Amino acid sequence: MYDYLIIGHGLAGAIISQRLLERGQKIMVLDQPDSNHSSVVAAGLFNPITGRKMFKTWNADSLFPEVIKFYPRLEQILGAKFFHPIGIYRPYAAIEDQNDWEAKRSDPKFNPYIDRTSTSRITSHKLNDPSGGLFLKQAGYVNIVKLLNANKKLLIDKGSYQEIMFYEKDLMFHKEHLSFGDLKFKKIIFCNGIMAQKSQWFSWLPFHPVKGEIMDIELDRRPETIYNRGVFILPFDDQSVRVGSTYQKNFENLEPTEAGENELKEKLSGLLNEAYTIKGSRAGIRPATKDRRPFIGKHPDNEHIYVFNGFGSKGVSLIPQCSKLLTAHLLDGAALDTEISISRYYSNYPTELKK
Ligand SMILES: Cc1cc2nc3c(=O)[nH]c(=O)nc-3n(C[C@H](O)[C@H](O)[C@H](O)COP(=O)(O)OP(=O)(O)OC[C@H]3O[C@@H](n4cnc5c(N)ncnc54)[C@H](O)[C@@H]3O)c2cc1C
Structure with missing residues (x-):
């Protein structure tokens, strides 16, 4: 039994x-x-500061310490490597964000999640980050x-x-x-x-399923961290670079669509100023709730x-x-x-x- x-x-x-x-x-x-x-x-991201307005994720202070503790322990139990706390770089949307996030660095509400800030562009890729950005910790991805x-x-x-x-x-x-x-x-x-x-x-x-699409791209250089504003660029450990995701409340099937790919390309153009090649797309439905x-x-x-x-x-x-x-x-x-x-x-x- x-x-x-x-x-x-x-x-x-x-x-x-x-x-x-x-x-x-x-x-x-x-x-x-x-x-x-x-x-x-899923791309497997975990990110304590999300959304256009950069809000702290619901219940972050209890969820994220458990994320950091749980997955490495599970890696030990399963004898496999899948936890990648590689951080997230979030370019500022406007110059005013510099002062705002400089102040939040010493705020105990945000401090555990801020690795460092930058007031100038990063140099590893051509990003749309003229005012610099925020490096987040307790952030990264799990290869699910x-x-x-x-x-x-x-x-x-x-x-x-x-x-x-x-x-x-x-x-x-x-x-x-x-x-x-x-x-x-x-x-x-x-x-x-x-x-x-x-x-x-x-x-x-009250389930409210949401379809999502992700595409794999090839870049000349792989990022070392995740870039995220409007869309994420994730250097996955299978050597692909993932870009996502879309949020579609109305959908007909489980397949990736041209509209989904166009939406990702459009969002990507707001973050990345470099040429890339699309290698493929995938789609799934999130078990979301009202x-x-x-x-x-x-x-x-x-x-x-x-x-x-x-x-x-x-x-x-x-x-x-x-x-x-x-x-x-x-x-x-x-x-x-x-x-x-x-x-x-x-x-x-x-x-x-x-x-
Ligand atoms: C495009 C996309 C991007 C995403 N990105 C992220 C992300 O970056 N970070 C994040 O945290 N989350 C992300 N998610 C969400 C994430 O995938 C879900 O939160 C999570 O994986 C849900 O897991 P689950 O086990 O509840 O559901 P599922 O993964 O759907 O698993 C349900 C399982 O039950 C099985 N099943 C169902 N019915 C039966 C049955 N009758 N008999 C036997 N088996 C059955 C199914 O086959 C499936 O294997 C993303 C989702 C999508 C679609």
Whole structure:
């Protein structure tokens, strides 16, 4: 009998699987990688200061220390290198930003994330940065595909992974346990990304999926850090340079589009004044939510069914901390903060589905 059946081996399923193994739980992970797999497309950035107005990311002071602690530890456990805290260079949009960010350097709210500032152009690439910019720390990227491959190998070695599609209609309820085919387990955790929208258990949650496109380019020189304003330029460890991403709320399919590529080219022209060659594009759908906060917790009607989802465009920074909180909730009875718990939407649960 398994303690937990985990549906989905994207970043969410992989990391919660590790947290539960660490606590001595017996788990089985089921994944059907042919469906949309946001984690495989993602650039993997983690960035404490984001957006046009350069706001501090929600909950940064608790999320980012966990990012810095968690991924290197996971690298040790999995014997693989995927964590790259290479920093981010964010060119100023206007000369006034120089004074503004010079002041913020000594502000304890921003200080942990500022490596240094520059009041003149950097020289490694021809960027549109006439007023200089800000170098961010506790920032970089995770090679999610490498992490997933290493985690999958460890799970297979432990007999805790099966590459199959999970069908909800085949989930059976017994007096003391649940079952799916031959698998018997006490609880099930859905980490199925946007597929949760089609779930009989969680489709009532307000998901707002957002398609994203990324392109690979070739530059004469590879950057040493990530450049980011409007668009990011990321020197990935497979030698490619990634540029992204688009945010499309209305979309018809999972494929990269000409419109997406044109949008990235347009945004890139605002940051980079150098020639480049486009090598390819990819697209995926982010499991984003209406209020931009994760969906975590117990189904309103069934104490054996859980969801760990809704990480939107920030899975890399959210999942380490959120997986820690869910594990403490499951195994130690710790309460989940209402900002991340699906209890904030229990009133949306359709009455006709109630027991
Ligand atoms: C273009 C793009 C760029 C992004 N860039 C970043 C970034 O820079 N930084 C960042 O933090 N985040 C980024 N993201 C978001 C990031 O990808 C997500 O936050 C995160 O990967 C979500 O992980 P997940 O495990 O919840 O979902 P997913 O990765 O979608 O995983 C869900 C898994 O469940 C499986 N599954 C679903 N249903 C079933 C079933 N019935 N049976 C078996 N298996 C099933 C799927 O096949 C999949 O493997 C980006 C996303 C996109 C699309």
